[in-house]
Amino acid sequence: MIQIDLTGRTALVTGASGGLGTAIAHTLAQAGAAVAVHYRSGRAQADSVVTAIKAIGGRAQAFPADISDPEAAARLVQDVDRVFGSVDILVNNAGMDGTCAVVGKDDPQHWQQVLAVDLAGPYYCARAALGIMQKNARGVIINVTSVHEFIPWKGYSAYTAAKAGLSMFTKTLAQENADKGIRVLAVAPGAIQTPINESVWSDPASLKDLDKKIAMGRLGEPPEIAQVVAFLASDLASYMTGTTVAVDGGMLIYPQFRHGG
Ligand code: BGC
Helix, strand or coil, X not given: CCCCCCCCCEXXXXXXXXXXXXXXXXXXXXXXXXXXXXXXXXXXXXXXXXXXHHHCCXXXXXXXXXXXXXXXXXXXXXXXXXXXXXCCEEEECCCCCCCCCCCCCCCHHHHHHHHHHHHHHHHHHHHHHHHHHHHHCCEEEEEECCHHHCCCCCCCHHHHHHHHHHHHHHHHHHHHHXXXXXXXXXXXXXXXXXXXXXXXXXXXXXXXXXXXXXXXXXXXXXXXXXXXXXXXXXXXXXXXXXXEEEECCCHHHCHHHHCCC
């Protein structure tokens, strides 16, 4: 039987106190990894993720940091390395959609904040983790992008720019490290039911509109992303690097084009 086996690996999952990050942390632990549960402000949620992982016999610890601060991100990675003895898997999951505002009616400071969290944060964490991974000649970095690395989204120019940027960062980092035993990949989720898009799925009219944009006609569940992340982090994906895997129920196959055109 083929199994995803991450036994003996340490994974750092950013933004693991909620949404996709919680599911990713839990799934990596189910596959046998020791998991560093990063959070910024959701201490109680991070603690309950740690408790849930321990309850299934796994190893986990919560680590606070503001990853948009380069020094804090570097410290986070060092702390994880000190506590667990290595960082073999980094999942750059922490991110924010930002406030909806078209360019010109938006706030430049807010634009920069989205870029700082969604793009610079993954860069700072990856930069720090690379030192450890290069020393061990082993590692996997997975950046959580979005279908919006491909699809423009009115009112979310900072988010789309950050995610498209993160996609090219993924490819460049993969190219720089392909001969060093380090794989770098992106996962692009579509609309997954988490607190980030609760205002959309909790309203029947906007949920109906969103479902029409998904070929499978439904939102995804967090484990449907987490399972792909676990696969990519494992040796089953040993020949994969420098690419984005979309996990979107067919958002990117233009379901509107099933008719007409
Ligand atoms: C965003 C969600 C949105 C989804 C589909 C994701 O990247 O975070 O808020 O529902 O894309 O548009």
